[in-house]
Amino acid sequence: MNGLNVKFGYRDNFLGDIRPVDELIAEYTVLDGGKAVINAGAMKHKEVNDVLREVALRGAFEITVNNVYGQRYIGTRLVLPREYKPVKIVINNFPGNDLGMFLKGHQIIVNGNAQDGVGNTMDDGEIIVHGRAGDVVAMSVRGGKVFIRDNVGYRAAIHMKQYKEKLPVLVVGGTAQDFLGEYMAGGIVMLLGLNLRESEPHRANYIGTGMHGGVIYLRGTVEQHQLGKEVGVRNLDDADREIVATYVKKYCEHFGGNAEEILKGNFIKLLPVSLRPYGKIYAY
Amino acid sequence: MYSYLLPEFTIERSEDKCIRCRVCERQCANKVHEYDEDLNKIFSSNELCVGCQRCVALCPTNALYVHPRVYDYRPNSSWTRDKVQNLKKQAETGGVILTGSGNDKPYRIYWDHLVLNASQVTNPSIDPLREPMELKTFLGRKPDTLEITFEEGKASLKSQLNPNVPIKTPLVFSAMSYGAISYQAYKSLAMAAKEFGTLFNTGEGGLPEHMREEFGGNAIVQCASGRFGVDSDYLNSAQIIEIKIGQGAKPGIGGHLPGEKVSANIAETRMIPMGTDALSPAPQHDIYSIEDLSMLIYALKEATNYEKPVSVKIAAVHNVAAIASGIVRAGADIVAIDGIRGGTGAAPLATRDNVGIPMELALAAVDKRLREEGIRHKCSVLAAGGIRCSADAIKAIALGADAVYIGTAALVAMGCTLCHKCYTGKCNWGICTQDPFLTKRLNPEITSQKLVNLLKGWSHEIQEMLGGMGINAIESLRGNREHLRGVGLEEWELNVLGVKGAGE
Ligand code: SF4
Ligand code: SF4
Numbered sequence: 001m002n003g004l005n006v007k008f009g010y011r012d013n014f015l016g017d018i019r020p021v022d023e024l025i026a027e028y029t030v031l032d033g034g035k036a037v038i039n040a041g042a043m044k045h046k047e048v049n050d051v052l053r054e055v056a057l058r059g060a061f062e063i064t065v066n067n068v069y070g071q072r073y074i075g076t077r078l079v080l081p082r083e084y085k086p087v088k089i090v091i092n093n094f095p096g097n098d099l100g101m102f103l104k105g106h107q108i109i110v111n112g113n114a115q116d117g118v119g120n121t122m123d124d125g126e127i128i129v130h131g132r133a134g135d136v137v138a139m140s141v142r143g144g145k146v147f148i149r150d151n152v153g154y155r156a157a158i159h160m161k162q163y164k165e166k167l168p169v170l171v172v173g174g175t176a177q178d179f180l181g182e183y184m185a186g187g188i189v190m191l192l193g194l195n196l197r198e199s200e201p202h203r204a205n206y207i208g209t210g211m212h213g214g215v216i217y218l219r220g221t222v223e224q225h226q227l228g229k230e231v232g233v234r235n236l237d238d239a240d241r242e243i244v245a246t247y248v249k250k251y252c253e254h255f256g257g258n259a260e261e262i263l264k265g266n267f268i269k270l271l272p273v274s275l276r277p278y279g280k281i282y283a284y
Numbered sequence: 285m286y287s288y289l290l291p292e293f294t295i296e297r298s299e300d301k302c303i304r305c306r307v308c309e310r311q312c313a314n315k316v317h318e319y320d321e322d323l324n325k326i327f328s329s330n331e332l333c334v335g336c337q338r339c340v341a342l343c344p345t346n347a348l349y350v351h352p353r354v355y356d357y358r359p360n361s362s363w364t365r366d367k368v369q370n371l372k373k374q375a376e377t378g379g380v381i382l383t384g385s386g387n388d389k390p391y392r393i394y395w396d397h398l399v400l401n402a403s404q405v406t407n408p409s410i411d412p413l414r415e416p417m418e419l420k421t422f423l424g425r426k427p428d429t430l431e432i433t434f435e436e437g438k439a440s441l442k443s444q445l446n447p448n449v450p451i452k453t454p455l456v457f458s459a460m461s462y463g464a465i466s467y468q469a470y471k472s473l474a475m476a477a478k479e480f481g482t483l484f485n486t487g488e489g490g491l492p493e494h495m496r497e498e499f500g501g502n503a504i505v506q507c508a509s510g511r512f513g514v515d516s517d518y519l520n521s522a523q524i525i526e527i528k529i530g531q532g533a534k535p536g537i538g539g540h541l542p543g544e545k546v547s548a549n550i551a552e553t554r555m556i557p558m559g560t561d562a563l564s565p566a567p568q569h570d571i572y573s574i575e576d577l578s579m580l581i582y583a584l585k586e587a588t589n590y591e592k593p594v595s596v597k598i599a600a601v602h603n604v605a606a607i608a609s610g611i612v613r614a615g616a617d618i619v620a621i622d623g624i625r626g627g628t629g630a631a632p633l634a635t636r637d638n639v640g641i642p643m644e645l646a647l648a649a650v651d652k653r654l655r656e657e658g659i660r661h662k663c664s665v666l667a668a669g670g671i672r673c674s675a676d677a678i679k680a681i682a683l684g685a686d687a688v689y690i691g692t693a694a695l696v697a698m699g700c701t702l703c704h705k706c707y708t709g710k711c712n713w714g715i716c717t718q719d720p721f722l723t724k725r726l727n728p729e730i731t732s733q734k735l736v737n738l739l740k741g742w743s744h745e746i747q748e749m750l751g752g753m754g755i756n757a758i759e760s761l762r763g764n765r766e767h768l769r770g771v772g773l774e775e776w777e778l779n780v781l782g783v784k785g786a787g788e
Contacts, residue, residue: 010613010659014582049586072579076586079516097579098570102516102587117570120583123515136570140511142555158569159511163555183565185556212561282382 014046021050029055036060041067045096049077052089056080061087070096070115075103075125086125097134100127103144116153119146122168128254132174141168141187149255150174150195155182160214162186171247173255175220178205181270182228185213190247192262193220207231208270216270217244219262232273240269286376289369291330294353301347302326308339308348313710313722336703338712370633381634384706384716386533386627386670386692389637393625394644394777395676398683399786401767403754410756412747418757419743421687423483423524424448424593425617426661446617447593449523452481453743454681454758457735458622458668458689459506459528459597461487463541463550463562464629464706468726469698469715474499475728476735485689488512488528488539488564490553496521504595507584509538510564512554516587524618525584526595527577529568532626532669535599535640539564540630545709545718578614585615593617595666600624600646601639605653611663612654618664620689621646625670627692629716630707643669644683648781651684651763660684660763674745683781684763697738698731 024047025031028039036055040048048071055063056078065074074095078087079102086105093112100108101120113131117139124143135153138146143166151174158179160168168187174195181189193202201221208216209228217240227233236244245263252259295316304324309317316332317339319325333350340348355365370381403409410417424447431442457477462470464487477484478499485504490513496503500521507514508528519525530536541550541562551558571577581594595618596611598604608619623643628636647667654660667680668689677688696702699713706716714725746758755761769786770778778785 010662012615014585014615045582046586046590053589073583073586076583077589079520079587079589098583101583102514102519104516117579120570121511121514139570140514142511142515155569159509159563159565161511161556163551163557166555182569183563185560185563210563210565212563213557282379 014044018044018046018050021047021054024051025054031055031058031060034059034061036063038063038065039067040065040071041069043071045072049073053077056084056087061085062090063087064090064092066092068093068095070094072096073098073101075100075106075108078106079104100125103127105144114148118148119144119170122146124166130255135177137172138168138170138189141170142166143168145169145250146171147251147254148172148174152176155179157181157184157187157189157216159183159185160187160189162214169247171251173251175202176204179207179209180204181208181211181214181216182206184208184211184216184272187214188243188247189214189216190244191216191218191220192248192251193218193265194257194262196220202226208272211270211272212274213272215240217267218270219265219267221266222268227270230272230274231270234269234271236267236269240267286373289331289372290356291333291353292369293330293333293335293350295328295330295333296349296351297326297328298347298349299325301345303345303347305344307342307344311338311342311712313712313717313719334703334705334708335701336705336712337701380632382630382707383633383636383704384628384630384708385700385702385704386625387637388702388704391624391642393670394642394773394781395670395672395679397771397773397777398644398679398768398781398783399771400675400679400682400749400753401769402752407754409754410751412744412751415751416756417747417751418759419453419746421451421454421664421758422448423451423595423618423664423666423686425663428661447591449483449593451483451687453739453746454685454687455677455739455742456482456504456666456687456689457484457694458626458691459485459487459504459526459531460629460691460695461489461506462492462553463487463489463545463718465695465715466711466717466723466726467492467549468723468728468731469695471495471728472698472726472731472735473694474502475732476739477502479732479736480739482739483523485526486522489541489550489562490514490555491518491521492549492553493517506597507580508564509566509568510554510562512556512562512564515555519584519587519592522592524593524595525588526597526618526620527568527580527584527616528597529571529577530597530599530601530622531628532599532622532624532640532643533628534631534635535601536566537632537635538566547718550718574610574614577611577616581615593664595620597622597666597668599626599639600641600643600669602641604641604646605649608650608665609653609657609659612659616663618666619650620666620668621650622689623647623667623669626668627695628706643667644680645777645780647680647685648683648783652782655763674742675749677742678746678749678761679768681758681761682764682768683783686762694735694738697734698726 098117103122103125105124107126110129114133116134122141132150137152137156154177171190208231473484488506488508503522504524505522596616597620600623624640664686667685711717768783
């Protein structure tokens, strides 16, 4: 017993000992018109997001967050009233899981590595990571763009979707681990393989398992056995090449590099062979 | 069609009563009845009939009689008719047998073995018609303690309260998505919840934008593995957000709305292109552990500025009590438990009929475990799956539920006759279909009134039974097993339920 009527201890890692937002702003934030600098060094997950939301509501639209060390959900709570314009957030250096989850139109730039769940179920906006990212990057995203300079972990772009004008894009400079594009239902994934050695193949298995929409552009090589059985391999046509060029150029704008050199590489296109991969397994 | 299957129903038409109005022909989407002009006679193809009784109910002269055809093969308790027929279907297709609605196998229904108490002599019963009788229920996390400060004779609350959602009766419509059911049925649920002051659950098919302003205040929205239609506007439009981990009718497996059902409106609500399959993976791929669940719970709280309770719905399975404890510790404000008799729009028959445990046992085990750990107040418990009447509901509350989810009961109120063919998309009652010719059979203005009547009738009955026990607020009954006794139950069952046998 801990004095309250709770046995075996009960700790709330998120809501315990949260300091008032005004106190945090006074102590750790410099707010200067549209600009704000937050020192997140001593803040909990929720505190960082409390402060972010508050400075955005007070009119900041260029926000730098320093000393970030694993705090989660950065950007998630920025569901601002309609009259507010999207915010640009620069994170130094290491945001925690679910960075920009449900993100609604803002831009997040990370000067460092990101953890799992970058852009989870994102709606719109842009996330640019100057480093690597963990598992389930861009899971279930429906819109917006995610650029990762280096590698990503398992299950990137799983269940990515698209709808009408909403077309999500994930560009990964390096390579990915297994289950890339699993259940993918829409959107564009690009895997550039820039950190692979000459003729070194991508290592991911089960690429596009259950894929029933969208497209994966892959620079470099994969063997047939690395692909899900729902996936077909094609060469790029002119329209594809245009799309690839657009996003390679974007990638180079963000991270440097020579777009023309990259585009000289060998690209293939992976797409689903059926929009109804599981249409025939039932007896009515 | 299959080659050697025997019809499951027999249709009898009294020729002398039939006036050849052809109502039956128009009403049956399975195309059972057909009028032959030359002979001026209606013919019926028994093998197409699913026994939904639509034609019977609408025949103006009561000329029709549709009844189950007796077991035609040699009687056999092991090889029952459906075992034999399903085998024949599979032999022809190699497919997974699909079904709809809830488990119809004769697992013990514990509600029918639990009886309620009433006051006699030693304490007075209460008459709800003349005395206040509170059914209002608050869903959400309650504080550990209440700190109150007094300043100049004025008391004020110092403890921070978690968001709670009040409902006027402990009856909530369970998750039925737009897509699984028709827009008319979906809207009827929303209208009834609003009128009566309770909640409906959107399931994972989204909440159409034009309904958000009017019905968001009575909506529980789901965030499930498909993440269909989930964005911050959707989450913020509702009262409660529910993470769907599992469903009683199909624990452990995902969902699959076939492309044919993804019409333009459904596509818009789910935010996917028209005609594509809407696949809900079995797990949520950002949740492989309690820690991951916690992460999603707080992600949803972040996305809604900590203003809304987050519920986690699981299917009742073997270690449900430990799982529920983990869910509460992960930060959930509500735990919803869906038992083996919970319904579905489509599920593999093998799973529906064989996976999971009865909700009564699960509910009692969860309530007991959370109490033992001293964290019962940290969540509300919603019990779902097989609540058929007000007595089931009140017994569930005495076993530890804060409120119950009603799904199948609501569908029956709207017209469903439990034909179990929800997955065919040809529901003659306009509920589980997207065919406009069929859906227009439901008029939300009328159907919602039926649902309101259901809530009204059940609420009155609950008040009567509460009064009989001498209790004047539903809160005082919650988890109050002294008011339950078991009849015809084994010792272990009484132990799990935590109730005494009758007479004890
Ligand atoms: S399926 Fe329903 S409507 Fe059609 S014949 Fe059978 S009972 Fe009548
Ligand atoms: S609805 Fe009844 S009266 Fe009309 S055609 Fe059918 S059986 Fe005959």
